[in-house]
Amino acid sequence: DTGVSQDPRHKITKRGQNVTFRCDPISEHNRLYWYRQTLGQGPEFLTYFQNEAQLEKSRLLSDRFSAERPKGSFSTLEIQRTEQGDSAMYLCASRSEGGELFFGEGSRLTVL
Amino acid sequence: DAKTTQPNSMESNEEEPVHLPCNHSTISGTDYIHWYRQLPSQGPEYVIHGLTSNVNNRMASLAIAEDRKSSTLILHRATLRDAAVYYCILRPLWGGSQGNLIFGKGTKLSVKP
Numbered sequence: 001d002t003g004v005s006q007d008p009r010h011k012i013t014k015r016g017q018n019v020t021f022r023c024d025p026i027s028e029h030n031r032l033y034w035y036r037q038t039l040g041q042g043p044e045f046l047t048y049f050q051n052e053a054q055l056e057k058s059r060l061l062s063d064r065f066s067a068e069r070p071k072g073s074f075s076t077l078e079i080q081r082t083e084q085g086d087s088a089m090y091l092c093a094s095r096s097e098g099g100e101l102f103f104g105e106g107s108r109l110t111v112l
Numbered sequence: 113d114a115k116t117t118q119p120n121s122m123e124s125n126e127e128e129p130v131h132l133p134c135n136h137s138t139i140s141g142t143d144y145i146h147w148y149r150q151l152p153s154q155g156p157e158y159v160i161h162g163l164t165s166n167v168n169n170r171m172a173s174l175a176i177a178e179d180r181k182s183s184t185l186i187l188h189r190a191t192l193r194d195a196a197v198y199y200c201i202l203r204p205l206w207g208g209s210q211g212n213l214i215f216g217k218g219t220k221l222s223v224k225p
Binding site: 004033035042043044045048091093099100101102103104 | 155197212213215218
């Protein structure tokens with residue numbers, strides 16, 4: 001499968017713990033995006049990388065959130081000191097030259 | 113950022129055509145119109161996009177009004193697998209976050225057998 005893959009698919013954690021999600025984009029795509037989606041809402045933009053450079057961060061990305069893409073390939077999204085309000089689906093996407101975004105299946109976070 | 117307006121939900125019968133409307137009255141001349149859909153428990157999936165002319169691909173057709181203030185996604189023969197939330201999104205060609213798509217709530221399409 002050469003699509004966008006995300007790991008883990010599901011994560012249950014206790015409030016206050018740290019969690020990390022990984023995204024492997026389509027190999028030839030140099031742009032990578034993280035989105036968050038809560039029930040009944042459309043995805044909300046979090047941050048965007050071009051190669052290893054993080055070019056934009058949403059106001060939604062509080063200082064507890066950090067994203068990296070160290071070698072311009074895979075990316076990680078870490079949430080520190082999780083809160084119940086962080087419970088959501090975290091979606092990763094990579095972008096083709098034609099402008100289409102290809103999304104992974106997401107990582108669902110439940111904070112107890 | 114330019115906004116779009118879509119009905120919250122629509123129903124269709126299987127094997128019938130479906131026309132999903134989208135209003136974008138504040139669209140600028142360099143905004144592309146993108147459509148994505150999201151099946152249950154999956155990430156969004158690209159469907160089609162266009163600028164001024166109508167577009168066709170294997171999944172759907174996109175009809176764009178002459179003034180570009182509205183567009184319609186056309187599924188020619190709905191199947192049960194087309195039941196999803198459909199998002200109409202404007203993406204600026206220049207400036208902003210290249211490729212940062214701003215999703216609304218979309219239209220939830222139900223398909224009846």
